[in-house]
Amino acid sequence: MNKEKATVGHDPFEIEQREWKQRQSRERYKQLLTIASPIFILLLWEVLSRTGIMDIRFFPPPSAILGTFWKMIASGAIADHIGVSLYRIFLGFLAGVIPGVIIGLLMGLYSPIRHFVxxxxxxxxxxxxxxxxxxxxxxxxxxxxxxxxTIAGSVFFPVVINTAAGVLNIDRIYLDVADNYGAGKLQFFFKIALPGALPVMLEGIQMGQAIALLTIVAAEMMGATSGIGYLIWTSYKAFLLKEMFVGLILISFFGYLFSLMLRGLQKKLLPWR
Incomplete structure (x- = not known):
């Protein structure tokens, strides 16, 4: 009987199941912490504002900001600002990423281009x-x-530098295998250089999306008549701080959303990482 219990206790399938459950438990714990941190900050902000520790003239409670946000949605005042900013971010991001990836790959592959650029x-x-x-x-x-x-110029540099670095860090053995099997230039480009540079390149693209959001806000503050940055700046000048915080929270939300989307893409393209 004791031998049977010992055998069951050391069964490989049961051990694997136990380890899988432990990993799942750790993942759920990490997800809980990820959700808990912003909720904690918002609750703390609400309490400090309601108790008068924080001046509500400068830091209105999140519940009041949320109420202002719903009013702006209902009136349609914010939809145009969001649409215009997302349109500019999307086009500027693509205009910076696409040439950044192409030039970065060429810099990594060809020494004369690298020394010239x-x-x-x-x-x-x-x-x-x-x-x-x-x-x-x-x-x-x-x-x-x-x-x-403006956005394209800000996004281009981290992408091109990371892409070139990714190509230069490809293990030499892959280059030798491609040479030995007579891979053509296009095959080498798409089968070796692009996949090999992808991990570092995606980190550059991740940086680029954060820079794009920073740039759009500043650009719309300085020379625009619409957009989230324009909303933040005009609300500040009119001392409409609830509307200003709505704009700031929107930028924060889109930054987090874009980051999650790129991380999801990274998991699809690089499942081994």
């Missing part, structure tokens, strides 16, 4: 794109195009 990238990267916004507005006007160009 790298000094330009290193020289231009430290210049904040927003510092060039007056020139961009002069060239492209105050419409959507200037915002798209």
């Amino acid at each position: 790298q000094p330009l990238v290193m020289a231009l990267m430290p210049i904040p794109t927003l510092a060039l916004l007056p020139i961009i507005i002069i060239l492209f006007g105050i419409g959507d195009l200037s915002k798209v160009v």
